[in-house]
Amino acid sequence: MSDVFVVGIDMTKFQKAGTGPSVDLLGAQAALMALDDCGLKIQQMEALYCGNLGQANAMVGQRVLQQIGQTGIPVVNCANACATGATAFREAWMAIKAGAYDLVLAVGVEQMGAGLLGGGGGGKGIPKEGLLGSGTMPAVFAEAGMEHTRKYGTTFEQFAKVSVKNHHHSTMNPKSMYQIETPIETVMNAEMIAYPNTKLMCSVNVDGSAAAVLASEKKVRELGLMKRAVRVKASVLTSDPWQERDLVMPDVNTCTRLAAKKAYEMAGVGARDINLVELHDCFATAEILHYENLGLCGDGEAGKMIDTGEVALGGRVPVNVSGGLLSKGHPLGATGIANIYEVSTHLRGEAGKRQVPNARLGLTHVIGLGSACGIHILEKVSA
């Protein structure tokens, strides 16, 4: 089976929810940017995998082609909660792995509303929100974080430090929604949404899109694109194995651990070999959990990771140097490909002020609640 490479990849600058163009135009922007990144044309693409959640029944992929070139290629529209973009990318990877195509386009795009996600009504009888606890995302991830507090004594301040770090990183990323330093006092004193998550510890709802052109090894060589190509060393998707508290407490840990184990095996590397990580910091509490889930440290050591700065730019394994979902923004269906864009940019040595020096191996991780976990390990190509 051929190795699969990313040859073109880009993302739009993430913008305030509701201010972007229509979903097809937004997706078309990133698709064209990714094609331009490798100098290819839509006519050369053999298939399109398109990730979008909010309009999952509305043929978004086909509408993107109706904007940039209707060539008759197969289009598959993917929805997998916040793992949607990673799922579309993985389907493109798998199609090339299977030998069906040599050049495939993957697009992730989302237009977001403002405000709280989750917990909204539905069902028969009376509304359950605020009666049977909370189904809002900030509360659900607060509870997931409190499980870490229960086991290891992780503090509100440690969770808040995640937000300080990611906001700092975003000041060096022109494509981030925000580029604002947020000191620890600002984060901790921001409006409390669901303890221990304040407003600045919740991801930002934005409009955005990201796209990637994937190619087989044969095609990369034929087109002379190996110099800036990024090798996909592992692509893994898992769902949530049964856990005893599943029915009331979505489990983001087990599916991540399962995916990480498979990804390291597939790539033939260990967590220690990874130079940078873009992980699913949908809430500050979540990021802490994933240091351990991804094996970046041992169980119970995540608090120390954030305290010592090991996960900040300049540290042993910088996490979310893009600014993360907390500051760059989280357009659900685009996030999985935007993370791959960030890691690819570092592996190409093109990340400017936020460049992780000598980056050779990077990992991307997303979680779709309900649940899906997507992990990719990417490698710099030694030309």
Add this chain to the structure above:
Amino acid sequence: MAESSASAKKPLPVVDFLKLPDSGDPYLEGHKCQACGAVFLGERAICSKCGARNQMKAVKLANTGTLYVYSIVHRSFPGIEVPYISAIVDLDGGGTVKGNLINIEPNPEKIRLGMPVEVVYKDALGRKDREGNSYTSYFFQPRR
């Protein structure tokens, strides 16, 4: 649309797994897989832990348990009174349930992870459905 006849009716359970017997006290009902012991809330025929079919048996869940984790919710949807404590409770003998923790200050200094709690049954905060029916809900409170 007889408001009077609706209000005369007895309250409905807020969820299917809350049982309100004609005689006897309210209780939460679990469904336990006889093959692997997994406990579920609500009726089902197949166990998603082990895949066994038609091995579910209804069991009465305990009214005591311990607080597993919580969040204090300060921002919710319009019309929903805040703050409130969203709590996940492990019931003694099996079963994990989510609900509001009441009769304790919504202050992290006052709430202890692992604290013993009990299940109490009361009116569902005055919420009624479109037909005007009242509902009984379950809540958690610190165990004395």
